Amino acid sequence: MELNDRQTKIIEIVKQSAPITSEQIAEKLDLTRATLRPDLAILTMSGFLEARPRVGYFYTGQTLQSLFAEQIEKFKVREFLSSPVVVSESASAYDAVCEMFREDVGSLFVVNRQGFLAGVLSRKDLLRAAIGTQNMNQVPVSMIMSRMPNITSCHAEDPIIAVAELIIEKQVDAVPVVRERNGGLEVIGRITKTNITKVFVQLARGTTN
Secondary structure: OOOOHHHHHHHHHHHHHOOEOHHHHHHHHOOOHHHHHHHHHHHHHOOOEEEEOOOEEEEOOOOHHHHHHHHHHOOEHHHOOEOOOEEEOOOEHHHHHHHHHHHOOOEEEEEOOOOEEEEEEEHHHHHHHHHHOOOHHHOEHHHHOEEOOOOOOEOOOOEHHHHHHHHHHHOOOEEEEEEEEOOEEEEEEEEEHHHHHHHHHHHHHOOOO
């Protein structure tokens, strides 16, 4: 959210003179109350100002940065996750390459016979296998994947900002979203760099739920 010049001036007036009524603010800006009404409504709903009946307006102490941080802390993984793309650990590296291109993803989540998360396969893993072997059909995914427990995962109720920090810290393209089931981790989704980017774009445009 970007404030216009008038809204910025209103905040400065309220900072210096709170509590202050809408009539007093209008007088300082040489405007009518009707002209100011939309700006005051926006600033109040956005959290910059607090309106108290029969008293006036107060500055809440919020900044754009603090409001942004407060908003994004509320977002959960479940609101932005994508469908997971999984392969069996018995699949070949060639099969994994085909699946990666077919689904247009940068990482595949590898599951065992019980359907639980066993590892993650990245483009780098597949490139390494392609350079080191003549026949990708003979290389099982289980030989080249990153294995549990060295896999970064998250849960549907985790804050999205925490997952963004994980992606940066671990330098990965995607994080599997899992839930515990019968002693294993079932993959129910994924969070990627693209998902994180969408969060910030939607927040900046005010289109998030």
